Amino acid sequence: MNMVAPRSSLRIRLLAGTLVWITASIIVAGWGLRSLFQQHVEAQFHAELKTHLDQLTAQLTLDSRGHASLALPLSDPRLSRPYSGCYWQIDQTHDGMPPETGVLRSRSLWDHVLATPPDTPADGEIHQHRIIGPEGKMLGMVERSVRIDDTPDGKSRSFRLIAAADESLMTEPVSRFSGALWLALGVLGGGLVIAALVQVFIGLAPLRKLHTALGKVQSGEMQHLDGDFPAEIMPLVDQFNAVLVQNAEVVERARTQAGNLAHALKTPLSVLSNAALAPDARDSALSRLVIDQVGTARRQLDYHLARAQAAATALIPGTRTPLSPIIDGLVRTMRHIHADRQLALTVMPVSPSLAFRGEPQDLQEMLGNLLDNACKWAAHQVEISARCEGGNLRILIDDDGTGLAAEQREAVIQRGVRADEQVPGSGLGLAIVDDLARLYGGRVELADSPLGGLRAVLILPVAQ
């Protein structure tokens, strides 16, 4: 679940990065394309105006009275439709005097006269301007000066030729193009975002798989990370598996060492206590002291070794212990060890799929101690049953012995307290079982058994 937390999410990092790039590229592309198109349309607009101007220049003649006139009307039909947006006008200029504007005008101008800027282009020059035309619209305009020397009356005349067109002829296609362009780019961007999402989803799939596999290892379903992972993740998986193996080895070593220590200490203790109990030494003060101290040493040793072994477990992930074989093995052992008691040991059917999330040795230690206790105290009957309840294993061990008073139950679970000094090891056994169970997040509960004696309930995490 940590993988999708907003702050450190790889997915959000990748998506955010991709989104920024997609947005930036689309904006740059859109802006670039739009300005290219605009330049093109503007160039065409002015080229058309120049064509009109050229035609005007070619058709300009003087009639017999020296007035300007056109030899032929200009070909573009828009020039004859009123307020069509395409206009021309010819002004007559006089040196040192204000020009006579609108001596000839296109039909499209109707009764409007274009206000001309106060400049005079030199011969051959073309000037561009923006002016206000009919109906207050902005026009783009080109002008050129033409001087006609070959006149009927011999006086040369100057004219200013103007071709103009509504700027909307230029802006409209650009805005239409922009609309279509942004729509197309929007669709493209949407597609890219979806592609990025899919890519991130596919690209991060191995991480999700790893996450699932880790979960299975933790719940004890798998012993190690399994499956094919991409080359970038595989080293991580291999190292993790190596750590798991190493962990298990360390635990095994610690257990072996604890066992060796037990062996090394207990044999000399046996020698001491046997010597103290020999017929010639028995009942002397020294022998009583030795027996007493050996007993204390033994209890301390048992307690701390059990603790050491349990601590070594360190809850290795990936361990799973099926319940049934462990119970069967222990019951076989109990039948031998308590053979003289002629007990009826009954195992209620245990589902073969029930498993403990932990080490087999720890389960044996806990169950073994509880069963051993039950066998010591039972009159005739011991019964074992197990089930899964509320996500936990509940293993019930019932006996038909004398049971324990409620106020004693709490005490026997405390370390080293023994319910009856006559039955060796019982108190210690329960304390160790409870300690071990608690390391696994479980516990031991004592209750009245329907058989009449004590019921011990061992609650442990269940493995899927």
Place this chain on the structure above:
Amino acid sequence: MRILIVEDEPTLQAQLAKGLSAAGYAVDTAANGIDAHYLGDAESYDAVILDLGLPQMDGITVLRKWRAAGRTMPVLILTARDGWHEKVAGIDAGADDYLTKPFHMEELLARLRALIRRAGGHASAEMTCGPLTLDTCNGRATVDGQALTLTSHEYKVLAYLMHHRDEVISRSDLVGHIYAQDFDRDSNTIEVFIARLRKKLPPGLIETVRGLGYRLSAPP
């Protein structure tokens, strides 16, 4: 009753041998796995006390080899290893009981008696044969409630015959189970013990099967 003690710690081995001898058992000892395996395989013991951590060959391997070879004598594992997984492994390898160190000699003796008794198919500590009753817990024999006075060797012979009642037991069998291996064995002494027992027991209880040995059985 002849017992093999397998224990590599010399002081403990000596204590065990002393304790068992005092309880009336014939005792052989071995201090390593190889010797133990050889003795258990070659000789006939009524029970074996086996340590697990042994030099040369560990106890579990020794036990497995005996069982694989069809040796069925009762085996009590006596070890410092007290994990339940070790106990289960020991029992599954063929052990009949498991006792952990440090232990009380009384408990070991009680368990050994029970083991030998069960191996003979006797469920309780008291065995009877006609008017004769033998309590293996306190080593007392009675005939119709009257206590018998037996020497240690007489008791050993009687106890062995009781454990194998209605079976024909050869003289060499008796010798083997009454004396330790390094003892000077003379099967003629057996005849002496049998003769003394017959005087103390009701007639007809111990019968001689000519050429084969002796049989203890209730008179018809």
